[in-house]
Amino acid sequence: MATIGDVAQAAGVSRSTASYALSGKRAISADVRRRVEDAVRQLGYTPNAGARALATSQTMVIGLLAQFLEDEFAPAMLQYMLGVSNTARELGYDILLVSDADGTRALRRITDSRMVDGIVLLNVAERDERLPILRSAAQPGALVGLPADCSGVDVFDLDFEEAGRLMVDHLHRLGHREVALVSQPEHVIERGGAYVWRLQNAALEAATARGITLHTVSGSSRQPDVGRDLNALLDARPGVTGLLINNEAAAAALPTVLHDRGLTAPSDLSVVGRYSDEFARTFSLPYSSIESAPDRLGRMAVRQLVRRIEGEVAADEPHVVRFVTPELVDRGSTGVPRAA
Amino acid sequence: MATIGDVAQAAGVSRSTASYALSGKRAISADVRRRVEDAVRQLGYTPNAGARALATSQTMVIGLLAQFLEDEFAPAMLQYMLGVSNTARELGYDILLVSDADGTRALRRITDSRMVDGIVLLNVAERDERLPILRSAAQPGALVGLPADCSGVDVFDLDFEEAGRLMVDHLHRLGHREVALVSQPEHVIERGGAYVWRLQNAALEAATARGITLHTVSGSSRQPDVGRDLNALLDARPGVTGLLINNEAAAAALPTVLHDRGLTAPSDLSVVGRYSDEFARTFSLPYSSIESAPDRLGRMAVRQLVRRIEGEVAADEPHVVRFVTPELVDRGSTGVPRAA
DNA sequence: CTTCCGTTGCGAACCGGTTCGACTCTAACC
DNA sequence: GGTTAGAGTCGAACCGGTTCGCAACGGAAG
Numbered sequence: 001m002a003t004i005g006d007v008a009q010a011a012g013v014s015r016s017t018a019s020y021a022l023s024g025k026r027a028i029s030a031d032v033r034r035r036v037e038d039a040v041r042q043l044g045y046t047p048n049a050g051a052r053a054l055a056t057s058q059t060m061v062i063g064l065l066a067q068f069l070e071d072e073f074a075p076a077m078l079q080y081m082l083g084v085s086n087t088a089r090e091l092g093y094d095i096l097l098v099s100d101a102d103g104t105r106a107l108r109r110i111t112d113s114r115m116v117d118g119i120v121l122l123n124v125a126e127r128d129e130r131l132p133i134l135r136s137a138a139q140p141g142a143l144v145g146l147p148a149d150c151s152g153v154d155v156f157d158l159d160f161e162e163a164g165r166l167m168v169d170h171l172h173r174l175g176h177r178e179v180a181l182v183s184q185p186e187h188v189i190e191r192g193g194a195y196v197w198r199l200q201n202a203a204l205e206a207a208t209a210r211g212i213t214l215h216t217v218s219g220s221s222r223q224p225d226v227g228r229d230l231n232a233l234l235d236a237r238p239g240v241t242g243l244l245i246n247n248e249a250a251a252a253a254l255p256t257v258l259h260d261r262g263l264t265a266p267s268d269l270s271v272v273g274r275y276s277d278e279f280a281r282t283f284s285l286p287y288s289s290i291e292s293a294p295d296r297l298g299r300m301a302v303r304q305l306v307r308r309i310e311g312e313v314a315a316d317e318p319h320v321v322r323f324v325t326p327e328l329v330d331r332g333s334t335g336v337p338r339a340a
Numbered sequence: 341m342a343t344i345g346d347v348a349q350a351a352g353v354s355r356s357t358a359s360y361a362l363s364g365k366r367a368i369s370a371d372v373r374r375r376v377e378d379a380v381r382q383l384g385y386t387p388n389a390g391a392r393a394l395a396t397s398q399t400m401v402i403g404l405l406a407q408f409l410e411d412e413f414a415p416a417m418l419q420y421m422l423g424v425s426n427t428a429r430e431l432g433y434d435i436l437l438v439s440d441a442d443g444t445r446a447l448r449r450i451t452d453s454r455m456v457d458g459i460v461l462l463n464v465a466e467r468d469e470r471l472p473i474l475r476s477a478a479q480p481g482a483l484v485g486l487p488a489d490c491s492g493v494d495v496f497d498l499d500f501e502e503a504g505r506l507m508v509d510h511l512h513r514l515g516h517r518e519v520a521l522v523s524q525p526e527h528v529i530e531r532g533g534a535y536v537w538r539l540q541n542a543a544l545e546a547a548t549a550r551g552i553t554l555h556t557v558s559g560s561s562r563q564p565d566v567g568r569d570l571n572a573l574l575d576a577r578p579g580v581t582g583l584l585i586n587n588e589a590a591a592a593a594l595p596t597v598l599h600d601r602g603l604t605a606p607s608d609l610s611v612v613g614r615y616s617d618e619f620a621r622t623f624s625l626p627y628s629s630i631e632s633a634p635d636r637l638g639r640m641a642v643r644q645l646v647r648r649i650e651g652e653v654a655a656d657e658p659h660v661v662r663f664v665t666p667e668l669v670d671r672g673s674t675g676v677p678r679a680a
Numbered sequence: 681c682t683t684c685c686g687t688t689g690c691g692a693a694c695c696g697g698t699t700c701g702a703c704t705c706t707a708a709c710c
Numbered sequence: 711g712g713t714t715a716g717a718g719t720c721g722a723a724c725c726g727g728t729t730c731g732c733a734a735c736g737g738a739a740g
Contacts (some may be wrong), residue, residue, distance in 0.1 A: 002455070002479065003726055014690050019728060027687060027731095050399065051726035053390030054695045061455075064437070068422060073416035074622065082408060085439045094455070097404070099425045106429075112386035114341070115401075115434070138341065143490035223624025253624065259599050282414065284563025284593065336581035343696055359698060366699095367717055391696035394725045430729050 002043035009199035010039035013111050052243030053114070062088050062305065063096045063116035063139075065103055065130065071187040071221045073295050076294075077122065079278055080144055083298025084120050091306045093117070103130050111137035113277035118305045120144065120298075121153075132291040142301040144294075146194060150235040150321050154304045159323035160195045161288045164202030166326055167272045170204045171242040172210045176337045177272060179207075179242035180215040180233055182250045189218070199274070215240065226250045230257045240325055242270040245287070252283050266335035277329060287333040290326045299322060342383035350379035350530055360382075400429050402645065403436045403456035403462045403479075405443055405470065407463045411527040416634075417462065418486055419618055423638025424460050431646045433457070436571040443470050451477035455618070458645045459640075460484065461493075461603040465532030478588045480648035482641040486534060490661050494644045496637050499663035500535045503586075503630045504542030506666055507612045511582040512550045516610060516677045517583035519547075520555040522590045529558070539586050539614070555580065559590040570597045581677035582610040585627070591615055592623050607677035619671060630666045637664060 008018035008186055015031055020026040021036040028036075062175065064084055066075055087097045096116055101104035107130050111118050124145030134141040135152040143150075146157040171179050173329070181203055183189075184196045200216055206215035217233050220226040226249045234240070234257075245251045249272045258265065265271045265287060273280075273289035280289060296300045307313050348358035353372055361376040362377045368376075379385070393399045408414055415551040418618040436456055440446035445472050451458050454457055455478045459474055472482040481488075486497040504521075510518050521543055521663030523529075524536045540556055547554035557573050560566040566589045574580070574597075591613045598605065605611045605627065613620075614628035618628060644660065647653050 001452075004727075004728095015727085016729075017479070020689085022729080026688085026689090029688065032689080044452075046449075048394070048726050049453040050390045050393030051695090052728080054388070054394050055726080055728045057695080059390065061436070074418055077707075078414055078418050081437075082439060085437060089440055095437045095439075096401070097425060097435045099422060099435075100429055109386075111673070112341075112384070113389040115389045129411075223619060227624065228621045255596055256599065259596065281562060284567065331684055344698095345696075353695085355701075355722075357719055360719085363698080366719090369718060372718080388696050392698080394727085395696080397725080443734090495710045 001048075002045040004045070005045070006043055007036060007039045010043060011035040019094045027157050057114070059115060059117050060093050061096050061116045062093045062302065063098055063107075063110045063119045065098045065107060065119065065121050067101070067103055067121070069191075070187050071191075072123070073147045073221055073252075075282070076151045076248045076275070076279060078130065079276055079294035080122050080298050083295035084122075084144075084294075084302055085298075087299040087302040088306075089275040091302065093302075093306065104133055107133050107137075111139055113139075118142070120305060123193075123246075123291050126194040127192055140305060142305040142308075144297045144301050146198075146321070148194070150319065152319060154308070154319050155300070155321040156304075157195070157323055158290075158292055158297065159326055160198040161202035162323075163274060163326040164199040164204075165206040166290060166328060167199075167244045167274070168203050168206040168210065168212070168214065170272060170328060170334065171208075171244075171270055172212055174242075174334060174336050176212065178213040178215075178237070179244060180217065180237055180240045181244040181246065182217055182219045182230065182233065183219050183246050184218060186218050186245075188221070196246065203244065219247045221247070221249045223249060223253050225330055227253045227257050230263070232253060234261060238310075240269075242272070242334070245271065245273040245289075248275055248279065249280075251285055251287065251289075254287070255285070265333040268338060270334035270337065272328070272334060280329075280331070286331055288331045289329055291329050293324050300324075341388075342346075342385040344385070345382055345386070347376060347379045347385050350383060351375040357574060361654065366674070397453055397454070398649075399455060399457050400641065401436050401456045401528050402433045403438055403447075403450045403459045405438045405447060405459065405461050408439055409443070409463070409526050409531075411531075412463070413561055413592075415622070416588045416615070416619060419616055419634035420462050422640050423635035424462075424484075424642055425638075426635075427639040427642040428646075431642065431644065433601060433642075444473055447473050451479055452491065454478075457649045458482070460641050460645060466534040471596055475602050482645040484637045486538075486640050486661070490533070490659065491517075492659060494641070494648070494659050495661040496640045496644075497535070497634055497663055498630075498637065499666055500538040501542035502663075503547040503614060503666040504539040504544075506630060507539075507614070507670060508543050508546040508550065508552070508554065508585045510612060510668060510674065511584075511610055512546075512552055513534055514582075514610065514674060514676050516582040518553040518555075518577070518579045518665075519584060519610075520557065520577055520580045521584040522557055522559045522573065522587050524587050525561050528561070532584055536586065541586065559587045561587070561589045563589065563593050567593045567597050570594060571601070578597065580609075582612070585611065585613040588615055588619065591619075591627065593627075594627070595625070605673040608678060610674035610677065612668070612674060613667075620669075620671070626671055628671045631669050633664050640664075 008015045018036050021028045021033045073240040098106045118139050121143045126144045128147050141153040143155045189196050219229040271287040273287045276292045348355045357388045358376050361368045361373045458479050459481040461483045464483045466488050468487050481493045483495045499502050559569040599625045611627040616632045
């Protein structure tokens, strides 16, 4: 493999001159620059990443910590990962994918060894064990998901409170008076998946304010369990005219459940989900939904992270906590409730 | 951040001694070893990955090239990625995730710059553009998927020919005489997804040998298109008593389609798919299927790759092409055909 | 004709590890 | 008692880049 020394020799200049010619950090005559560039082409020179990292303390790699837990719907995670990965590449960074079960040890390993310039955390829990480690790391961090303590990191998340209100208001406006919300499994909440009750509490508040009834249940993250959960809900609450789904697995299972019961949306039941458009297309979900915008959140997180890495943000500039405003994508699955 | 120099100083020894004490590559007195280890703990020393990579020419990182194409079902890809990632970690390697649309440039970038010790390629096409680059790279490569030319790389794949025969034989033995095979979209085949016709050709041969009729169609990779494809097939071939599904999206769409038509497996129609058990659980697919074993394939690829990286395989030892024998997971979706 | 300055290139040091050769010291052997 | 083997440690070189300080050079200004 050619080194910069080989390039310099081929171009008849010193190593430092070759380096400057390539980086443009000092003035170099046109003639020398051309000779160096020719040598690079001819030798097929590519800088050694390790050597460069050592010299510059920059690896041009971002660590992506994603956990694939039993009780979360893996295909939904993938979209966040791709949002992060694509944006990182656009900005010149590669992605070190860390899917270790033990996120804390892994995080310490990659930050202490200086393998990465920054960290993106997915599946952030209310009080995430990885956060203290991230705060004490030398590299900046960006989260997708809202923890209790946002200090020292940049945070991006969907405004789940607003999402909850939006769902309730939408059905209320159409005339619904008794609706049900299907959330994630208890496990997810116990583990600190705060977004679940953030949406749920806001929905409950909105329902109270509007004077309508909102039943809440948690659904499993797997089929066929989640199908049973949905059926049980519909059996137990025959008066329900609208369904709010904050659970990807439940959304994916719903078409079959409704079909089995001979129900059609929106004529028999109005449905509003909370998932991405990409998700809806992949699983052909015909329900209107709050766009969860995983690509956008991933993009925002990486953008801000790179700004910090590259020092465009003063180190003492306060960290941001930014919410994406939820938007309802209308797929025609809601309407006025059937006559009681 | 503490360097090995700091450790050495704290332990009162030279840098080289500290290094040897930690690596164990030379004899070190128990006393010195203890002092060095204490210093490491006290200073929280972690070796700098870039420096180590520079010195040893080993990064302990494996590049994972995965493409997320419009016409492939993303959730299925994820399982291969996780198989690779988990095995790599077990063996002490991290994963550099490369999902660039332009796989060739990305591959050249990470190999030339020596960011990785080895490469795993997913979505391997019949004549994959990335292969020539991989062959000329200094690092070894392992593929999940079978290209036309396997030279210079280790190859792992499901035995799709055997899978095709197995599917046909299984239904033939139960008494079926007219069955249909739903494959991937034309696009996938055109792009070189050889596994599609490897399975299909073997299935056709087996059908001919057994004297039964096999209709073949390609299904879309998205819903609702793939649902239409399935309906069109069932409309056009009313005599079909068995369905073979080599298309994840079609498998995921099938429950709804069958339900809409008032059909039940296996009483009205026998169904055999080709997907992983994990996939079946995630989407609650009730069909017997050929296990596609993504985790096992990922694991095999990484194991062999690491053996090559670590020189346990002589450089001139021939590369392997290894097929996983398909196994039918019985989920009770096949039976004797309904009376004609 | 000197002086000064901007341009351009070079040499050396440095980043933080690993590894080779050489040196010292002790114990064992003949 | 001298030789030798082996254990334990150190200094220096090296991996392949980047960057700082300095000097040579040429042209313009005085």
